[in-house]
Amino acid sequence: MIPSLQSFINNPNDIDGLVKSIEDQKKTIFTS
Amino acid sequence: VPFYYYPWAVFYRKSLFQQTRLHAVPKTLDEFKALCGRMKTDGLNRSPSPTRTAGRRWARFDTSTCGSTATDFHVRLMAGKESWTSSQVKQVFDTWRGLLPYHQPGANGRTWQEAAQSLVAKQSGMYLLGAFVGEQFTDADRADLDFFAFPEINSQYKQDAVEAPIDGFMVSKKAKNTAGAKDLMKYLATPDAELLFLKSSPNNVATHKDADTSGYTPLQKRCAELVGGAKQVSQFLDRDTGRTSRAR
Numbered sequence: 001m002i003p004s005l006q007s008f009i010n011n012p013n014d015i016d017g018l019v020k021s022i023e024d025q026k027k028t029i030f031t032s
Numbered sequence: 033v034p035f036y037y038y039p040w041a042v043f044y045r046k047s048l049f050q051q052t053r054l055h056a057v058p059k060t061l062d063e064f065k066a067l068c069g070r071m072k073t074d075g076l077n078r079s080p081s082p083t084r085t086a087g088r089r090w091a092r093f094d095t096s097t098c099g100s101t102a103t104d105f106h107v108r109l110m111a112g113k114e115s116w117t118s119s120q121v122k123q124v125f126d127t128w129r130g131l132l133p134y135h136q137p138g139a140n141g142r143t144w145q146e147a148a149q150s151l152v153a154k155q156s157g158m159y160l161l162g163a164f165v166g167e168q169f170t171d172a173d174r175a176d177l178d179f180f181a182f183p184e185i186n187s188q189y190k191q192d193a194v195e196a197p198i199d200g201f202m203v204s205k206k207a208k209n210t211a212g213a214k215d216l217m218k219y220l221a222t223p224d225a226e227l228l229f230l231k232s233s234p235n236n237v238a239t240h241k242d243a244d245t246s247g248y249t250p251l252q253k254r255c256a257e258l259v260g261g262a263k264q265v266s267q268f269l270d271r272d273t274g275r276t277s278r279a280r
Contacts, residue, residue: 006140012129015122023116030112 001025033201033221036229036236038163039258040195041179048154052076057180059191061127064183068134068158076157103193103264110270127185162197163255166235174234177251181258192263197271198239 004022008015042064052074058064108114109121136147136156148168150156159165160182166174181191201220203213219225226238227247234249237256245256259265266272 008125008128009132009139012125012132015125015129016117018125019116019121026112026116 033217034198034239035200035220035226037196037198037239037259038236039179039255040160040162041181041258042158042160042183043151043163043165043177043179044158045151045154045173045176046178047176048076048157052157058183060184065130065134068131071157072134074157076155102189103266106266107272111273163237163251164235166251167233174249174251179251179254179258193266194259194262194264195266195268196259196262197268199236200239 001022004018004025008018052071056063056067058067105114105120109116115121136142136150139147144161144165145168147156148159148161148165151159151165152169152173163179166177169177181194184190201217203210203217207213221240223238223240223243226240226243230236230238230252231247234252237248237252237259238245245253248256
């Protein structure tokens with residue numbers, strides 16, 4: 001998650017890719 | 033044991049606002065962006081914006097989600113019950129993106145303390161942070177510190193929600209002297225202990241309902257008023273979900 005926010009700061013234009021990668025990570029956390 | 037709390041808001045130096053043309057406190061996001069634009073023209077950064085300490089980013093995210101969506105959506109998102117690919121979350125990042133051009137460059141390499149020094153030195157005009165930003169000010173400069181609530185992002189939710197985490201103490205499960213630790217906790221839970229600490233760091237607000245607030249600085253009083261008047265108060269990330277985050 002931290003790298004996601006840092007990458008957003010560097011490149012704020014790919015919001016779709018950003019939230020998808022966070023959602024993918026979330027699934028690994030909440031289903032384990 | 034809860035000890036003190038601190039609201040997140042937009043902090044600035046009163047003298048800087050008086051020196052420049054910045055007199056009106058922005059109430060809406062459009063007014064806020066207009067102010068950011070004027071500051072940029074004047075050669076100021078709106079916000080020092082650190083990210084080396086990740087918590088600062090998260091609290092900004094909380095502030096944005098609670099301002100753009102219902103607070104219960106924010107809590108469900110933190111609990112894993114809403115999708116990050118939802119339109120609400122995209123809207124939060126899009127709002128954030130719209131503010132990035134006004135930020136001090138190089139945020140990813142900066143601690144919050146370094147960023148606060150930029151506000152102290154009047155190189156940055158405003159800083160969205162917790163009231164603990166005052167720790168980076170000298171006693172004399174701290175009297176020059178003021179804040180306003182984060183402007184309204186969505187007229188449906190106005191400025192109803194305030195992010196105001198509580199910091200406190202916990203006893204380790206592996207404590208060697210559990211009885212002694214509990215005695216200490218009993219003391220730390222008193223108004224006297226909280227006020228003693230706040231005397232040395234008058235940047236936060238005591239959590240105890242019986243703590244005497246008459247000795248507060250004007251800024252502490254305003255912090256207490258902001259949180260007391262909020263319709264919703266978010267803590268930090270998933271602290272409102274009743275679940276310990278493994279993502280943190």
